[in-house]
Amino acid sequence: MFSKMPPMTQLKSMAGSTWLWLTFALAVASMALVAYRLDRLSYVTYLQRMKSDTTMAMMDLREDFEAEIFDKLLMVRELAAIIGQNPDMTQSQFAIAASQIRGRDDLVINIAAAEDLKVSLVYPRAGNANVLGFDYRDSPEQLPLVEQVMRTGVSAIAAPVNLVQGGRGIIVREAVYRPSNSTVSRAPVPWGVVSIVIDYEGFIDRVGLNDIEDGYDILIREASQAGQHRVFFGSPALTQNDPVRLDFNFPFGNWQLLTTTDGGWPAASPTQTRERLIMAAVAALLMGLLSYVLWLSEARKLAQRRLSNGIDALDDGFVMFDADDRLVACNAKYREIYDFSADLVKPGTRFEDIVSHGMKREFIDGTNGAQAITPAERAAARRDSEAIDIEQHLLNGRVIKVSDRRMRDGSYVGLRVDISELTRARTAAEAASKAKTDFMGVLSHELRTPLTVILGVARLVSNARLLETSKALKAALEDPETTQGDIAARVDDMYRQLTEIIARMERSGSHLLHLINDMLDFAKIEAGHLSVDCSxxxxxxxxxxxxxxxRVLAGQKGLEVQIDDVSPTLAVLADPVRARQILLNLVSNAVKFTDSGSVALSVAPSQDQVVFTVTDTGVGIPEDVIGGVFDPFYQVDSTATRRSGGTGLGLAISRELAMAQSGSLSAESQVGKGSSFTLTLRRSTLRAVA
Structure with a gap:
């Protein structure tokens, strides 16, 4: 069908194709991204393995470090307990106790005890006699930690500390408490503090830090929330290298062990170069295969694209059949309109088979009005027509405008225009127009009735002299034989008649105000200005x-009223005025459309909402129209509405008010059994008032 182009000419044509270059560039970018991700994943995996190995090595170090620290803590606590039991011990007694403790560990340099924060006991005395009498209160550097030990009763470590006799040491301190001599309280009384000084370098060597440091950079510190970290070992700069962190399980402070490999983490894995060469080779092979596939695809689709692009560019369905009613071409819109698969709608398929498939799937209507029609009859009718312009109503609700034209060779082309939205808009506009017409009829009746009553009462009141009770009163006043009792009776009669007239006018005015309020609320809803004040x-x-x-409304019709009792603590988050308006409207409707039986208002609280249900035993609402009762201008039966009163806006307004309070309003009904309207509001908690 198409002449074959030379391979070199085809290659040049494809090389100039923007689509080809974009596809090629996208493939290159994708491969580069995949290679980068794989490279990063390889390095991250290697780094995670390094960190895991480092963590395992540091866990042994941490255990040795903790064991040594806890051993020193036991020493100082043992000595503190001895002093606490004998707070008045002499230097010689202290020397005996301290020598026993020091003899257990050659890292202990000296031991001192300070009663009331003033050093009074020291061991060994030789070389440390000058420490006696030292007052911690005179040392701003040591006092905060000593006071912390006394205040909390928790041991503390200060390290490394430069020692007077040279070298560095670790000072472990423990608070000492003596028994109370008071008869009022038996709580221990603070005596002072005891300190053990340990050789820092010997401690570091014993826990193995010197041995392990050759392969790792290590930082041991006591962390502080204020950022004032005290370094025990290593360089603080290590924290900039994303170290592995282990926490010590000490009863005091927040001690941390931070570690990296020597000089920081490696910047690349040892196998990175080899892995990158492999990925480059694989990428080159894939690019070659991709280039070949693109060349084959472009060569095959070049001729088809020119035709399909033209018909696929149409916004409407396009179809072409030959003189034998076999499909020549169609676009995607045509298949989408009739929900046909690409396997069915392909060149060579008979029109009769397409129609038959649509009827079997109950997608295409198989009738012509009330008369059934077969696919063969539909195809024959098509062949007999030179032009077809009809509206086709599909069984899925879509409306399609069909326009077919026969060509000279007997084939024909057709357009399928989806006019579903236009048809629905037209139907909706007609329905809205009818609803508004019915609404205006009801509204004119509802407004005219109370106005007629008000005007009639106004005319009666303006001509009060013509009332029978007024005439009787006047006659009684003019009759000299009328007693005061008769006059009072005539006055009461006149007042009673005037009261009835005014009450009638007041009811009509209230009804008129209710109608106007409904219209104003609906106008606010339409304008988006409806506001609620939820609390x-x-x-x-x-x-x-x-x-x-x-009870008042139901009593007028002799109906039974059932209303649930609620707990005084049950509360909702709502606008009380608007919530009351919704329930009043629901109750009023229930009474209005119930001639006998009962009206019930129930309340059912749940964890996060409160459900109000208004149920009646009235006429009910048909199932096919109950979904529209909340629509503006919608009336199930305008004659019933006119007989019972109202504009039909109440439920539409009520649902909008419920939604504005983050609630909902729904309805269920059975014809002849009654209706049930459910309002849900958010549950709240009342605050107690002091």
């Missing part, structure tokens, strides 16, 4: 006015 309020304050109104 924690008790449910009983919302229910009480609703219950009172429900």
């Amino acid at each position: 924690a309020c008790d449910v009983s304050s919302i229910l009480e006015p609703v219950a009172e109104q429900a």
